[in-house]
Amino acid sequence: MEKQVELLQLIPLFKELTPEELEHVWNIAIQRSYPKRATIFMEGCDKEAVFFIQDGLIKAYKTDANGHEQIMSFLKTGDMFPHTGFFDTSPYPATAKAVVDTVLLAIPLKSFEQLMIDSTNISIKVMRAMSEKIIELQVKLQGFTGQHVQDRGLAFRLKLAETCGIHNNDKIHINIPMTHQEFASTIGTTRETVTRLFNQLRKENLLETPRSGFVILDYEALKNWVPK
Numbered sequence: 396m397e398k399q400v401e402l403l404q405l406i407p408l409f410k411e412l413t414p415e416e417l418e419h420v421w422n423i424a425i426q427r428s429y430p431k432r433a434t435i436f437m438e439g440c441d442k443e444a445v446f447f448i449q450d451g452l453i454k455a456y457k458t459d460a461n462g463h464e465q466i467m468s469f470l471k472t473g474d475m476f477p478h479t480g481f482f483d484t485s486p487y488p489a490t491a492k493a494v495v496d497t498v499l500l501a502i503p504l505k506s507f508e509q510l511m512i513d514s515t516n517i518s519i520k521v522m523r524a525m526s527e528k529i530i531e532l533q534v535k536l537q538g539f540t541g542q543h544v545q546d547r548g549l550a551f552r553l554k555l556a557e558t559c560g561i562h563n564n565d566k567i568h569i570n571i572p573m574t575h576q577e578f579a580s581t582i583g584t585t586r587e588t589v590t591r592l593f594n595q596l597r598k599e600n601l602l603e604t605p606r607s608g609f610v611i612l613d614y615e616a617l618k619n620w621v622p623k
Contacts, residue, residue, distance in 0.1 A: 402500075405473050406447050407527075411520040419514065423506040427499050435491040435499070442487050444501040448472050451497025452559065452571065455489045456580075466581040469494070469571065471558050481507050481521075494571060547582040548592050552602075553618060556611055567611040596620075 453470040511518040560567040596602035603610040
């Protein structure tokens with residue numbers, strides 16, 4: 396049980412829980428494995444559980460009337476999804492798909508609601524952590540909407556480097572295969588704009604774009620890059 400408790404402690408939502416309280420959470424959790432490209436749930440389906448990423452990477456996206464994907468976020472180890480959480484019984488707001496082989500912890504809504512009813516301490520601690528997460532998301536949204544499209548593109552790439560990057564000497568490898576259209580959907584612009592941005596960064600030897608993802612050649616230079 397010690398390893399399971401250590402795993403749950405990595406999840407921000409449960410960071411204030413005691414080992415004994417974490418054991419109660421683990422007892423209602425279900426561990427599930429998904430291969431690359433597997434769908435976890437579809438947008439609009441009834442919500443039955445909330446998921447936490449034990450290991451892997453998840454893409455959350457919505458689909459418009461023309462069948463085009465609008466990527467909402469990429470989620471890494473420790474992240475919870477959907478962000479609507481445990482206290483909203485509305486259908487899943489987006490489709491979630493595994494980008495790589497992924498292991499998840501699923502916590503059924505009804506089981507978690509009963510745990511919250513049975514333990515006031517767990518309820519208070521979880522709600523406090525969720526409030527902090529809401530504030531964090533609000534700050535991110537404000538910063539994102541106020542940026543120029545090129546700044547949004549750089550900010551998103553730098554965020555991927557921080558959360559999913561693998562350091563190899565001076566290079567940072569981000570092994571997330573994304574098309575230009577997917578990247579454009581994520582930052583709210585067109586594929587042509589993203590293509591121009593990538594071409595400029597490659598020309599200035601700041602970025603490589605193999606099929607497996609992206610390689611940042613000089614993180615500090617990219618962080619301080621100013622479009623010409």
